[in-house]
Amino acid sequence: MSETTLYVLQQLINGLTIGSTYALIAIGYTMVYGIIGMINFAHGEVYMIGTYTAFITIIGLLTMGVGSLPIILLLALVTAVIISSTYGYAIERVAYRPLRGGPRLIPLITAIGMSIFLQNYIRLAQGSRDLAMPALISGGIQFGDPEVFEVSLSWMQLIIWGVTLVSMTALALFISRSRLGRACRACAQDLKMTNLLGIDTNRIIALTFVIGAALAAVAGVLLGLYYGTINPYIGFMAGLKAFTAAVLGGIGSIPGAMLGGLILGVTEAMTAAFFPSEYKDVVAFSLLVLILLFRPTGLLGKPDVEKV
Amino acid sequence: MKLKHGTFSKTLIAAAALMATLGVQADTLKIGIAGPVTGPVAQYGDMQKIGALMAIDRINAAGGVNGMTLEGVIYDDACDPKQAVAVANRIVNDDIRHVIGHLCSSSTEPASDIYEEEGVMMITAASTSPSITEKGYELIFRTIGLDSLQGTLAANHIQERIQPQRLAVIHDKQQYGEGLATRVRDILAAAGTETVMFEGVTPGDKDFSALIAKLKRNNVDFVYYGGYHPELGLILRQSREKGFDAPFMGPEGVVNSDLAAIAGEAMEGVLATAPKSFDQSPENAALVEAFRARNEDPSGPFVFPAYSAIQVLTEAMRATRETDPYALADYLRANCFDTTIGEIGFDQKGDLTEPTFEIYTLHADGSKTPVSK
Numbered sequence: 001m002s003e004t005t006l007y008v009l010q011q012l013i014n015g016l017t018i019g020s021t022y023a024l025i026a027i028g029y030t031m032v033y034g035i036i037g038m039i040n041f042a043h044g045e046v047y048m049i050g051t052y053t054a055f056i057t058i059i060g061l062l063t064m065g066v067g068s069l070p071i072i073l074l075l076a077l078v079t080a081v082i083i084s085s086t087y088g089y090a091i092e093r094v095a096y097r098p099l100r101g102g103p104r105l106i107p108l109i110t111a112i113g114m115s116i117f118l119q120n121y122i123r124l125a126q127g128s129r130d131l132a133m134p135a136l137i138s139g140g141i142q143f144g145d146p147e148v149f150e151v152s153l154s155w156m157q158l159i160i161w162g163v164t165l166v167s168m169t170a171l172a173l174f175i176s177r178s179r180l181g182r183a184c185r186a187c188a189q190d191l192k193m194t195n196l197l198g199i200d201t202n203r204i205i206a207l208t209f210v211i212g213a214a215l216a217a218v219a220g221v222l223l224g225l226y227y228g229t230i231n232p233y234i235g236f237m238a239g240l241k242a243f244t245a246a247v248l249g250g251i252g253s254i255p256g257a258m259l260g261g262l263i264l265g266v267t268e269a270m271t272a273a274f275f276p277s278e279y280k281d282v283v284a285f286s287l288l289v290l291i292l293l294f295r296p297t298g299l300l301g302k303p304d305v306e307k308v
Numbered sequence: 309m310k311l312k313h314g315t316f317s318k319t320l321i322a323a324a325a326l327m328a329t330l331g332v333q334a335d336t337l338k339i340g341i342a343g344p345v346t347g348p349v350a351q352y353g354d355m356q357k358i359g360a361l362m363a364i365d366r367i368n369a370a371g372g373v374n375g376m377t378l379e380g381v382i383y384d385d386a387c388d389p390k391q392a393v394a395v396a397n398r399i400v401n402d403d404i405r406h407v408i409g410h411l412c413s414s415s416t417e418p419a420s421d422i423y424e425e426e427g428v429m430m431i432t433a434a435s436t437s438p439s440i441t442e443k444g445y446e447l448i449f450r451t452i453g454l455d456s457l458q459g460t461l462a463a464n465h466i467q468e469r470i471q472p473q474r475l476a477v478i479h480d481k482q483q484y485g486e487g488l489a490t491r492v493r494d495i496l497a498a499a500g501t502e503t504v505m506f507e508g509v510t511p512g513d514k515d516f517s518a519l520i521a522k523l524k525r526n527n528v529d530f531v532y533y534g535g536y537h538p539e540l541g542l543i544l545r546q547s548r549e550k551g552f553d554a555p556f557m558g559p560e561g562v563v564n565s566d567l568a569a570i571a572g573e574a575m576e577g578v579l580a581t582a583p584k585s586f587d588q589s590p591e592n593a594a595l596v597e598a599f600r601a602r603n604e605d606p607s608g609p610f611v612f613p614a615y616s617a618i619q620v621l622t623e624a625m626r627a628t629r630e631t632d633p634y635a636l637a638d639y640l641r642a643n644c645f646d647t648t649i650g651e652i653g654f655d656q657k658g659d660l661t662e663p664t665f666e667i668y669t670l671h672a673d674g675s676k677t678p679v680s681k
Binding site: 003007010011014015017018123128129130132135138139140142149150152154156223227228229231233234237268269272273276277278280281 | 346347348507509512515517518519521522525538541546549550551566569
């Protein structure tokens, strides 16, 4: 293979890795929007809380002398998912449910307030410095011609792909096969009608917040370990990127969020590959503007039918 | 009648309180210490704070200055230019006439305008951007060398000792980092070493995999990084994971123990220019003991410059028997001072006449050793 092919392959690997985590976070935006039509801007903060929970769990287990990597990873994932889901549920219960039925602008503003509150609450509780995650997983596979260009695929990247794939498959099965999943789809189609048919829509809405938060927590654990440092401000940028991914794929559509995340990740990596890397955010957000101009419903989104 | 009585007693209390404050003010001289107490570079603020407070405490213990006791008042600018302006205005409102700080060059620059205008003397122990003292200020001084000199030192070292075939210069697009990176690139270009890659990263970014792949593709064999430790730490850590192992060099903004925490083993052997390790010099042994006794770390690059800033300030107050910033500024420019960072003097711009940087090799345990000349 030529040098350029290998280089593009390397950047594709990097882009897919980061893209799959965007996709995980984007699910939270898209599901909530699909059902109640609001953008939960505090979602990035839930992701950040996930990384902090994982950090505390990992440090705790290491000090207790637990050395087994699978146990540490599993426990970190489980605690992060539980804590973040609790936050996701609580945010919905405290900040959004009391306002349901009001003008659309009001939950949007509470969402921004919630985001600022959570960010500063973690900053006060955990300090504002960068915390370094212990390097649990290192190494990987190197392939390609060392003389030309050596492509590296780290174990961590493989784990990110694997965990994302499993979570996404689980979500897809849950939505398409289970009773609750069917209720979710019904809510997305017509909230009022679903309610009339005897489904507790408040419970379903709470459930979408919990699912979104759980997936964001998974992304938080993965990205915390992949990048190596965390601070209370990471939720903002990650949330913005994931929101872009959700809009890109068509907000309200779950496959759209997955696709949007991957496209955004790969676009970023390719921009950094062939242009100065400081332009990657510029290109990522220009992509959002272009999509909104030429395809306002996103790649897989359905045109918004005015509900009577 | 009752109402009148109430008003009268309130006036009395207010008058008493006023007298009490005046009484305290007569023998306490407040000195502002401005820098990041929160935010991602707060540990540098700590260095400045412990240095300045130690100097204040020791001077107070020795009887103070001109019969006054010094008091350090901490202000937090979070290394944010907007907050720095707010802090500077607050310092002016609090009637403080002498400031140690600010820390980040991008905060120091807007703040120094306000101080100069309002007649407040500022001595920074950490800001190294050349442009701060370029404007011909009267009241702005620093007890640390300039970026430009750090860049020159780094460039000369790279040119003479490293002689890289394929050099990359990376920076964080901020005043401090990009300024240094540009200088290193320009000096090396003039000396005949071409930079094959000159690129910025976004401060606060976490994913450097694309940048690292590009470094690998360009067969880079030496990297100079202009910026701070959070990004360099991640670049080092992720480089190691991705099999890119060219040596790195950075400025004093990367030298602190958090770099070791972030980068781990990948930090071993990183080169950095930093102010001389004043905690290693034998004259400061007693002072180092005093820091350790207070459970503080004297090894940070800004601890002794901050200590020395208080030293020169009080020295000038003693000699002139004044606290007026303009009189002090004249005295600072005209004289030499014996401080913990050696014998120093200030030029017309307020910069040190002889700056004090050295090249160090950083180690994974957070320690550093000077590179032999």
